[in-house]
Amino acid sequence: MPRTAVRTVSAATAGRYVLAGLRLGLAWIFLWAFVDKLFGLGYATPSQGAWLNGGSPTKGFLSSSATGPFAGFYHGIAGAGWADWLFMVGLAGVGLVLLTGIGMRIGTIAGAVLLMMMWSVTLPPAQNLFLDDHVIYAGLLIALLLLNSGDTLGLGRWWSRTALVTRMPWLR
Numbered sequence: 001m002p003r004t005a006v007r008t009v010s011a012a013t014a015g016r017y018v019l020a021g022l023r024l025g026l027a028w029i030f031l032w033a034f035v036d037k038l039f040g041l042g043y044a045t046p047s048q049g050a051w052l053n054g055g056s057p058t059k060g061f062l063s064s065s066a067t068g069p070f071a072g073f074y075h076g077i078a079g080a081g082w083a084d085w086l087f088m089v090g091l092a093g094v095g096l097v098l099l100t101g102i103g104m105r106i107g108t109i110a111g112a113v114l115l116m117m118m119w120s121v122t123l124p125p126a127q128n129l130f131l132d133d134h135v136i137y138a139g140l141l142i143a144l145l146l147l148n149s150g151d152t153l154g155l156g157r158w159w160s161r162t163a164l165v166t167r168m169p170w171l172r
Contacts, residue, residue: 026144062077090114101150104172109141115137116138119134
């Protein structure tokens with residue numbers, strides 16, 4: 001095998017592991033946000049604001065931080081029970097999808113939508129004309145989907161071969 005072919009294979013393998021590491025890191029970001037909001041661990045959410053203590057994971061941020069063209073919409077849903085449930089299920093679901101590599105199509109698209117909604121709460125972003133970390137994370141989610149990152153250090157390859165996914169490939 002020519003030396004350049006060995007380097008290409010090694011680079012491709014390294015790339016898969018880098019993407020898997022980014023996938024797992026992003027999983028931690030989503031899961032940590034879920035756990036902190038659920039239990040109020042005192043990082044972003046004080047214990048009295050924990051969802052389990054009757055706090056709302058959406059009320060504080062949406063009612064006080066929403067600016068720009070969608071402020072009215074976000075103020076209107078701030079603290080609504082259904083919005084709290086959707087937000088928390090979204091954080092946990094996207095985190096678990098990224099952690100396991102199972103259901104990457106649904107999970108990464110849902111995660112990108114959630115992140116873009118979070119981005120749109122504070123338009124324009126304080127630090128940049130239009131770009132912030134939510135947009136970068138959303139783009140990373142789409143890249144993780146397109147490059148089948150759930151197959152490396154995840155269960156994506158196994159999941160894609162199950163009878164269920166063979167019948168319904170959109171579940172991959």
